[in-house]
Amino acid sequence: MREKILELMREIHSDLELRRFYLPEPYRPPGYSKNPQPYDRLLFILSGIKNEPMQLEGKLTRVRLEKGDFYLIRKTIWEYTALDTTHEFFCIIPHDGYLRLVWYPIRKPQRTHKPWPENVWFHTKEVSESLLHAFEILKSPEIAKNPPAAAECAKLIVRLSILEAEKGELTENKARQTFEKLRHFVEYNFTSPITREDAAKHFGLTPSYVSQLFRRYLNRSFIDYLSGCRFDLAKRLLLETDIPVKNLYAECGFENEIHFIRRFREVNGISPGRFRLRHNSRDS
Numbered sequence: 001m002r003e004k005i006l007e008l009m010r011e012i013h014s015d016l017e018l019r020r021f022y023l024p025e026p027y028r029p030p031g032y033s034k035n036p037q038p039y040d041r042l043l044f045i046l047s048g049i050k051n052e053p054m055q056l057e058g059k060l061t062r063v064r065l066e067k068g069d070f071y072l073i074r075k076t077i078w079e080y081t082a083l084d085t086t087h088e089f090f091c092i093i094p095h096d097g098y099l100r101l102v103w104y105p106i107r108k109p110q111r112t113h114k115p116w117p118e119n120v121w122f123h124t125k126e127v128s129e130s131l132l133h134a135f136e137i138l139k140s141p142e143i144a145k146n147p148p149a150a151a152e153c154a155k156l157i158v159r160l161s162i163l164e165a166e167k168g169e170l171t172e173n174k175a176r177q178t179f180e181k182l183r184h185f186v187e188y189n190f191t192s193p194i195t196r197e198d199a200a201k202h203f204g205l206t207p208s209y210v211s212q213l214f215r216r217y218l219n220r221s222f223i224d225y226l227s228g229c230r231f232d233l234a235k236r237l238l239l240e241t242d243i244p245v246k247n248l249y250a251e252c253g254f255e256n257e258i259h260f261i262r263r264f265r266e267v268n269g270i271s272p273g274r275f276r277l278r279h280n281s282r283d284s
Contacts, residue, residue, distance in 0.1 A: 005101045005122040006165055008090055012044055013158045021150035022063060022071035023139065026240045027055030027078060038187050038229050039100075040135050041073045041093050042157060048087025048106070053080045070154055072138055076236045083110050083117060092161050094132055096218065098170045099124040099161055123170040124161075131160040178203065179213040183225070190229040191253040196222040230254060231267060238276040245272045 050065040065071070065087075073079045083106055093100040102121040110117070137143060138153045185199050199222070200207045214222045230252045237243055237251060249260035264272045 001120055001122050002165060002169060004120055005103065006162060008046070008103055009101070009158050009162050009165065012046075012090060013155055013162065016044065016046070017068050018044075018070055018151035018154060019066070019068035019147075020070075021144060021147050021154070022054060022056065022069070023141070023144040024054040024056060024071065024073060024077060024079075025058070026076075026236060027060060037073075037079070037093075038075050038232060039093050039095060040075050040139070041079065041091055042070065042135070042138070042154065043073070043092075044068075044070045044090045044154075046088045046090055049085050050082060050087045050089065051085060052082045070150075072135075074139055074236075076233045081113065083113065085109050092157060094127050094135060095123075097126060099127050099131070099164050101161060101165060122165060124164040125167050125170050127164060128160060131157060131164070134160065175213065176217065178205070179217045182210060182213060186222075186226055187229060190226055191233070191251065193253065193255060194226070226253075227263070227267070231264065234260070234264065234272065235275070238272055239279055245276075248272065 045065045045067055047067055051062050052065055052071075053060060053062050054071070055061075056063070086106060086109055088103070088105040091100075091102045091104065093102070100121060100123055102119050104117055104119045106117055134153055134157045138150060138157065143150050143153060181203060182199055182205075185202060186194070196207050196210050199205075200210045211222055214220055214225055218225060220228075234248060234252045237248055238245075243251065245261070246257050249255075249257050252260070254260035254263070261271055264270075264275070268275060270278070
């Protein structure tokens with residue numbers, strides 16, 4: 001797997017002419033149940049045509065992506081992942097402490113995400129601060145308006161990813177594999193009213209073992225990680241949408257408005273409404 005992933009990244013870095021760059025805005029279509037991922041995702045179109053819905057300049061647009069086009073889906077932003085055409089794309093995803101590198105060859109168009117298409121993936125041992133910094137630069141609106149600069153930044157991310165992949169693979173023992181499954185369960189379900197006991201039952205574990213794994217690998221409790229996913233989404237929605245605070249709690253998985261406001265103030269030292277006003281006033 002590593003050799004294939006390295007081969008593709010070297011081709012992207014050296015041979016692929018990067019063309020158009022997109023930085024989609026937050027949008028959640030009505031009735032769309034798929035949760036946003038808590039990670040940034042940088043995607044490169046390697047072949048074929050991908051018709052991807054994106055929110056751009058306040059308007060939902062179905063963008064025709066071709067070879068050399070690339071786009072960055074920021075964490076907690078919904079992604080459609082259109083699979084209804086034949087194409088292939090490569091994805092770089094910084095996780096906590098490692099990179100997930102994935103190649104998706106969509107050889108048979110499909111209308112749904114079930115089953116999820118076959119793919120080839122590789123996890124690096126670690127992720128450098130330089131690579132994370134490059135992601136932050138690429139996420140800036142100024143870069144999105146400067147395609148040559150975006151292309152240079154994306155090439156740098158690919159080069160840094162190659163260096164990480166060359167160091168070797170993240171080895172996952174049984175406990176680590178179980179933890180990753182638990183973490184993904186949280187990340188894909190945090191907007192629902194899930195609990196530690198729900199996660200334990202889903203995987204046939206004891207609640208105490210679930211807590212042990214989160215402490216071992218993240219030095220955080222299950223509830224802290226769950227709340228972190230919800231607060232990250234809440235902040236994003238406060239800053240980038242006009243959803244009223246009284247309606248926002250349900251979008252993020254909190255049980256009611258009062259609980260959401262109280263916990264938000266405890267964690268951030270400010271109410272959700274004041275958080276929105278403070279940051280909007282800075283931008284104006």
